Amino acid sequence: xxxxxxxYLLRIKPSLQQLVALLRRDYDYVxxxxxxxxxLTVSISRRARSVGSETMTTERxxxxxxxxxxxxxxxxxxxxxxxxxAETAARIEAELAAQQAVLDGCNTKVYATDALSDxxxxxxxxxxxEQLPETTDVKALVDRLTALSDRGMxxxxxxxDCMTNAQSTHVCKLFLTEHRDLSQSYVYSEGxxxxxxxxxxxxxxxxxxxxxxxxxxxxxxxxxAKLDSSxxxxxxxxxxxxxEPGEYxxxxxxxxxxxxxxxxxxxxxEMDMFVKNRALGKDYVGKRVGSDxxxxxxxxxxxxxxxxxxFDDEGTAAGDVIEIDRGILKTGICDALSALRLGIAPTxxxxxxxxxxxxxxxxxxxxxxxxxDKLEDMIASVKRGYLLEGMESGMEDPxxxxxQCIIKLGREIVDGKLTGxxxxxxxxxxxxxxxxxxxxxxxxxxxxxxxxxCGKGYKEWVKxxxxxxxxxxxxxxx
Amino acid sequence: xxxxxxxxxxxxxxxxxxxxxxxxxxxxFYFIRHALDQNRAKDVEHITLxxxxxDDEGMGSASAELAPTANEAEAKALIESxxxxxxxxxxxxxxxxxxxxASGGGxxxxxxxxxxxxxxxxxMQSLPETATEDINSYEIFVSAKTRxxxxxxxxxxxxxxxxxxxxxVVNARREGHEIELYRxxxxxxxxxxxxxxxLAKTMQYGKDRLVTSPTPNLGKADVLFSSAAAVEIYRWFAxxxxxxxxxxxxxxxxxxxxxxxxxxxxxxxxxALRSLPNSxxxxxxxxxxxxxxxxxxxxxxxxxxxxxxRMFASYLGLDDCFIPSNLAVSGGTRxxxxxxxxxxxxAVEFSDxxxxxxxxxxxxEIRLGYWHDGExxxxxxxxxxxxxxxxxxxxxxxxxxxxxxxxxxIPALTRLGGVTxxxxx
Numbered sequence: 001x002x003x004x005x006x007x008y009l010l011r012i013k014p015s016l017q018q019l020v021a022l023l024r025r026d027y028d029y030v031x032x033x034x035x036x037x038x039x040l041t042v043s044i045s046r047r048a049r050s051v052g053s054e055t056m057t058t059e060r061x062x063x064x065x066x067x068x069x070x071x072x073x074x075x076x077x078x079x080x081x082x083x084x085x086a087e088t089a090a091r092i093e094a095e096l097a098a099q100q101a102v103l104d105g106c107n108t109k110v111y112a113t114d115a116l117s118d119x120x121x122x123x124x125x126x127x128x129x130e131q132l133p134e135t136t137d138v139k140a141l142v143d144r145l146t147a148l149s150d151r152g153m154x155x156x157x158x159x160x161d162c163m164t165n166a167q168s169t170h171v172c173k174l175f176l177t178e179h180r181d182l183s184q185s186y187v188y189s190e191g192x193x194x195x196x197x198x199x200x201x202x203x204x205x206x207x208x209x210x211x212x213x214x215x216x217x218x219x220x221x222x223x224x225a226k227l228d229s230s231x232x233x234x235x236x237x238x239x240x241x242x243x244e245p246g247e248y249x250x251x252x253x254x255x256x257x258x259x260x261x262x263x264x265x266x267x268x269x270e271m272d273m274f275v276k277n278r279a280l281g282k283d284y285v286g287k288r289v290g291s292d293x294x295x296x297x298x299x300x301x302x303x304x305x306x307x308x309x310x311f312d313d314e315g316t317a318a319g320d321v322i323e324i325d326r327g328i329l330k331t332g333i334c335d336a337l338s339a340l341r342l343g344i345a346p347t348x349x350x351x352x353x354x355x356x357x358x359x360x361x362x363x364x365x366x367x368x369x370x371x372x373d374k375l376e377d378m379i380a381s382v383k384r385g386y387l388l389e390g391m392e393s394g395m396e397d398p399x400x401x402x403x404q405c406i407i408k409l410g411r412e413i414v415d416g417k418l419t420g421x422x423x424x425x426x427x428x429x430x431x432x433x434x435x436x437x438x439x440x441x442x443x444x445x446x447x448x449x450x451x452x453x454c455g456k457g458y459k460e461w462v463k464x465x466x467x468x469x470x471x472x473x474x475x476x477x478x
Numbered sequence: 479x480x481x482x483x484x485x486x487x488x489x490x491x492x493x494x495x496x497x498x499x500x501x502x503x504x505x506x507f508y509f510i511r512h513a514l515d516q517n518r519a520k521d522v523e524h525i526t527l528x529x530x531x532x533d534d535e536g537m538g539s540a541s542a543e544l545a546p547t548a549n550e551a552e553a554k555a556l557i558e559s560x561x562x563x564x565x566x567x568x569x570x571x572x573x574x575x576x577x578x579x580a581s582g583g584g585x586x587x588x589x590x591x592x593x594x595x596x597x598x599x600x601x602m603q604s605l606p607e608t609a610t611e612d613i614n615s616y617e618i619f620v621s622a623k624t625r626x627x628x629x630x631x632x633x634x635x636x637x638x639x640x641x642x643x644x645x646x647v648v649n650a651r652r653e654g655h656e657i658e659l660y661r662x663x664x665x666x667x668x669x670x671x672x673x674x675x676x677l678a679k680t681m682q683y684g685k686d687r688l689v690t691s692p693t694p695n696l697g698k699a700d701v702l703f704s705s706a707a708a709v710e711i712y713r714w715f716a717x718x719x720x721x722x723x724x725x726x727x728x729x730x731x732x733x734x735x736x737x738x739x740x741x742x743x744x745x746x747x748x749x750a751l752r753s754l755p756n757s758x759x760x761x762x763x764x765x766x767x768x769x770x771x772x773x774x775x776x777x778x779x780x781x782x783x784x785x786x787x788r789m790f791a792s793y794l795g796l797d798d799c800f801i802p803s804n805l806a807v808s809g810g811t812r813x814x815x816x817x818x819x820x821x822x823x824x825a826v827e828f829s830d831x832x833x834x835x836x837x838x839x840x841x842x843e844i845r846l847g848y849w850h851d852g853e854x855x856x857x858x859x860x861x862x863x864x865x866x867x868x869x870x871x872x873x874x875x876x877x878x879x880x881x882x883x884x885x886x887x888i889p890a891l892t893r894l895g896g897v898t899x900x901x902x903x
Binding site for chain 2: 018042044045046047048049050051052053054058060061070071073074075076077078079080081091095096098099100102103105106108109111112130138142160161184196198202203204205206243246275276277278313337354358381392393395397399400402403404406425429457460476477478
């Protein structure tokens, strides 16, 4: 079925259009983004079980963007009364005038920018889904997750908990300007299994496996199949040793490949950072940043996962950008305002944490292209190194092209064979062009992962997905 | 509308309920260099309902946000939905917090957002920038928050407080090469003097960052933490004392017992505090309505009290637990000069220093450090630190001098022994 567009947004739309028209009298550009995204969260653990309706992206509110005399301003509210449009317009203007008085009192200069274009565009998108979070059978989902958790607990006497979590969000967004009228409705879902064990020495470790997709709660049927692998991971972690720090040949699993894609040339080519001269990538467009085997896509259209929208939070249609083509950096990704400042076209990557937050250039799906190698051949080619599995976290460094990836575990490879020895945890660091320049093999399969969130620095959390094939390169591990 | 919601909840027949109403009036300013990128304002209200049901199998809860624009019919429908959903999950029963008086003053006046914003704007224009060290960009967030919590047990408390954050990116350049350093500061209002002092130090770090050598492979080494990253070390202590971790057997720290089998370093004391100067967390009550008070959690390396939310506290038989907002660490026995003796790596900038609350594993890519080999000091970057707090807690030395990072007061210097330092060369 189609994920139905929000009746609430449809109801307030005429009033929002009036608001745009009213404010347009005093401003050269006015846009409104209105959101009404609902969700479902079920969390099961041994000692705490709950049902909630909030996910990372549930929200209901309105943000108004206004432009005049080179300056952009925004006002966010969530008490929009469709019967009091003029009152709301006056409230917005009064609040922004009070802000302006403080700015003027501090002799603040403006980063003068042109007005955004407002080419006519109309879009109404309702994506397919089998189920909706607001109407799915919650009891059946609770029972499924509880049974899964119970099954995990029974699998090993060292288990102290087996957490299962399922989240589904029905996103509805309405974007209006004088000439644009865009509506979209889609559902994405994600679930995880996290078995936790205590070792004989008192140490505690957790495994982690997830599922995600551009679909409804029907996704959670796939979660059962993740239990065995997550249990295997936590068992391996409990018997893991520490790695001898050094540089190694590595093979990254698709999840770790995705982490590298995200941290290296996801954040590295967010072009709002180009405006601030905060990204080295600005000087490398057209230059080599990886081996011939590195081709990377970014865009809401290049995969169907948790952030595959039809238009971004500035009303720009979704795209599919080839950031790196056979090792050559081609372009970055860009929100509309930064694109205007750089004199380029936006790529559909202007995203907000929610209506209360500013737009930044943000990633959507960031993915390495796959190749033609077989994993067993890749392992056979390693003299001494590790197969890296499981993602913990990462940190970008666009200005200096450093990279930090925290990885769950490494499986030792000696003379082309997995030895059975496991090391954990692993911190992988290095210089991005070295890491990408060293990629010499890539598998023919490819996976995309959409669990978790992405911050810009240490805030502004949004959903992203990333992935790729198995990759072979060299890296410094500690 | 809130009164109507409470009326509906009282009439709903559910076992228990909580309503949290948070109103935020916020101003934001974004700058590229010192030119205004854009300014933003927000006026939002978030009403969250949590409903509890109890039956023979146990007690369950369900929660949801109610839009402030919702009408009575929508509120009633939401409560009915929550009442049903809460019956679907079962936990061990417990009672919500009863109303209890808190120490300290009552409701405070709404913070003056404009005045605080002006202080930040003025402070940022007055920084001691030079031709080679300056500000790349910054983002200022100032808000006045009012949080009201009402529960079926009779709690009805309102707190009004300021909350601010500023993110600053500092550049330093030399002979065509430019680097950046990132800072973010949380606070109640604007501490202009503190901001200027720390950013001046950051600019000095920027200068040093331009002349680094690759971090050597040190194997196991002492690492000195002298920046906000050290908060993560102490956050691990707080996590180990959290009833959520204890009840789920993820922490084995027990009252009356030392937190390490033997101490070769300092025996620290960790205290929850009702308030700290200019903290953005100076509240009288926690999110569940429990009064926040000064309480020693860890004394001289021995666990005294757990902290955390009502549910897991009740599972441990604790009736007067609370979720702390401010924490202070003391017990360091050495002066800063004493801690700077011998061979050690002072790591002042990381990509992202982390301590895993469950495993105690530490991680951090070194962006700037000072390697003191006992005689000479080399400015270094690259490589990483790693290891486990489970080991480091036995050989941790801290300074007597303390420093404030919003809601944490911690030793100015923290020295961990036996940290794995993976170098670049």
